[in-house]
Amino acid sequence: DAGVIQSPRHEVTEMGQEVTLRCKPISGHNSLFWYRQTMMRGLELLIYFNNNVPIDDSGMPEDRFSAKMPNASFSTLKIQPSEPRDSAVYFCASSPGTFYTFGSGTRLTVV
């Protein structure tokens, strides 16, 4: 079991560019979560999916953020256009129930 796999590990991009973060959940886990970690706000839930269907996206900060889960083994979080204040570590987690398994995160820097 390779765990939750996120890519890329690090992303540096210029303001205004599109950024796509990727996540492969653990096989058999039916829930997938995207979190953002910042010093000011800690770990914030952005969106979560259950059986590939978005259930709660109330944490998505703006329309610039979008997330998809086209199948049970893949999800993306896209920011378009990116802004410096989007700089953070983005975590994906999957779960068969209550207990989450997190990926190692993507550190995004928007300059």
Place this chain on the structure above:
Amino acid sequence: DQQVKQNSPSLSVQEGRISILNCDYTNSMFDYFLWYKKYPAEGPTFLISISSIKDKNEDGRFTVFLNKSAKHLSLHIVPSQPGDSAVYFCAARGGGGADGLTFGKGTHLIIQP
């Protein structure tokens, strides 16, 4: 408005002593509480949990206590070891039907030799 609060950003404890990490919550609908541990450049990993119908859960050196009337939980680590140095996040499930966990901002535990 933070529903899960960890008021101590950092805590320093001597090796061998007890570490006590605290967490307060405001939403009485939370029905399950978890502690996660995070090392630098890694994702958080599950440590221990407790259901709202219990007041204590123990797993080896780790014990979580829940005081529902005070809306307070704590994580005790005894004895503390150097490998325990990490950021600890308190998390809660529920709060109106959402399945996502609500996390506190974390406490950085430093175990000194």
